[in-house]
Amino acid sequence: THPERRSPNILERTGGATLTGLEETGILSEMAVQSTRGALLALRGKGFMRPKDLLTDIWNAGPSALLIVGVVNFLLGAILAFVGLIELRRFAAEIYVTNLVGIACAREISAIMTAIIMAGRTGGAYAARISTMQGNEELDALQVFGIPISSYILLPSVVSLALMMPLLYLYGTLIGIFGGFVVGMTMMDVSPVGYWISTFDGVELKEFVFGFIKSFFFASFIALAACRVGLKAGRSAADVGIAATRAVVIGIVGIIAMDAVFAVLANALGI
Numbered sequence: 529t530h531p532e533r534r535s536p537n538i539l540e541r542t543g544g545a546t547l548t549g550l551e552e553t554g555i556l557s558e559m560a561v562q563s564t565r566g567a568l569l570a571l572r573g574k575g576f577m578r579p580k581d582l583l584t585d586i587w588n589a590g591p592s593a594l595l596i597v598g599v600v601n602f603l604l605g606a607i608l609a610f611v612g613l614i615e616l617r618r619f620a621a622e623i624y625v626t627n628l629v630g631i632a633c634a635r636e637i638s639a640i641m642t643a644i645i646m647a648g649r650t651g652g653a654y655a656a657r658i659s660t661m662q663g664n665e666e667l668d669a670l671q672v673f674g675i676p677i678s679s680y681i682l683l684p685s686v687v688s689l690a691l692m693m694p695l696l697y698l699y700g701t702l703i704g705i706f707g708g709f710v711v712g713m714t715m716m717d718v719s720p721v722g723y724w725i726s727t728f729d730g731v732e733l734k735e736f737v738f739g740f741i742k743s744f745f746f747a748s749f750i751a752l753a754a755c756r757v758g759l760k761a762g763r764s765a766a767d768v769g770i771a772a773t774r775a776v777v778i779g780i781v782g783i784i785a786m787d788a789v790f791a792v793l794a795n796a797l798g799i
Contacts, residue, residue, distance in 0.1 A: 556752050559682065566679040577683045585688035589650050593696060597645055601638055601700035605629055605707030608637070613715050622716050626723055627730035629708030634735040638701040640787055643746035646693060647779030651754035654685050655775035658758025659768045667759075677759075686751040693747030694740045701739065738799055742790050749786060750779045 536544070566577065612625040658681065661667050670677055705727060712723055754775040761771035793799075 552756070556749075556756060559678065559752050559756060560748065562678040562682075566676075566683040577679050577687075581680075581684040582688060585684045586692060588653070589646070589688045590692035590695065593646065593649060593692075594699065596649070597642055597696050597700050598703045600641055600645060601633070601704040602707035604637055604641060605633055605704030606711045608632055608704075609708035609711040610715070613712070623718065623726055624730075625708070625712060625716070626726040629712075630705055630727045630731035631735055633701045633704035633708075634731055634739050636739075636787070638704050639697050639739040639742045639746065640783060642693065642696050642700045643743065643750065643783045644780055646689065646696070646747065647750045647754075647783060648776050650689060651750045651779040652772040652776045654751065654754035655758040655761070656768050656772040658755055659761035659771040662758065662761055663763040663765065663768065665763075682755045685755055686748065689747045689751040690744055693750075694743040697739055697743035698736070701736065734799060738790075738794065742787065745786060745790075746783050749782050753778050753782060 609625055609629050612628045613622055616622050616625055616628075658667075661681070667677055667681070670680060709720070709723055709727075712718070713720060716723070718726075757771050757775040757778065761767045
């Protein structure tokens with residue numbers, strides 16, 4: 529007689545999912561510590577990271593993404609200005625659309641949308657690349673030769689995205705504000721100089737600093753999560769696509785969750 533297979537109840541499934549989540553959080557934290565240590569060693573010339581790999585990843589994570597980041601943020605700024613003007617016009621407060629677009633782009637929209645774009649564009653590429661190396665047994669070869677994967681493979685990916693994402697955020701914020709300016713000039717009776725003066729009077733520097741800091745943490749999470757997904761992927765060709773898809777999903781969900789945490793912290797600190 530075959531033993532009866534008992535399906536786990538909801539408590540067992542919940543406990544298993546919780547333990548798995550805690551384990552993955554610990555692994556990501558360990559990867560972050562290893563990446564930080566590897567970056568410090570690389571600065572002193574004692575690391576395994578090749579400058580060529582770092583420059584290649586910087587180009588792929590930064591200049592190559594300028595077009596799509598610019599287009600998306602421009603359109604979002606324009607849409608936000610259009611909707612804001614329609615509503616504010618009812619209260620004869622059209623000029624405050626400059627504050628609406630500026631603060632929304634600097635504080636939330638540009639940081640989140642840039643991070644989502646990079647999660648789909650760069651995070652998926654990281655996961656696919658590492659899972660392909662896993663399938664080709666390249667990672668096993670590196671371990672045989674005593675080359676640490678964290679410094680040789682993971683570190684350039686994490687450092688490049690962490691360096692480029694805050695700069696892309698600033699670029700996306702300015703492009704988003706410019707998108708609102710274009711819409712404002714077609715629908716408002718105000719001079720271009722007056723629009724920009726009103727924008728920079730209404731948007732404080734702390735909004736840009738807050739978004740800049742958020743972008744750095746978003747980038748670090750995207751890179752670490754994508755690398756982790758690639759490392760735990762299977763060795764078949766199908767697993768490459770699965771890893772890329774999973775990295776994008778985890779990256780986007782993690783970004784939204786982290787932004788909620790930042791919003792609570794900002795409210796508690798009065799930022």
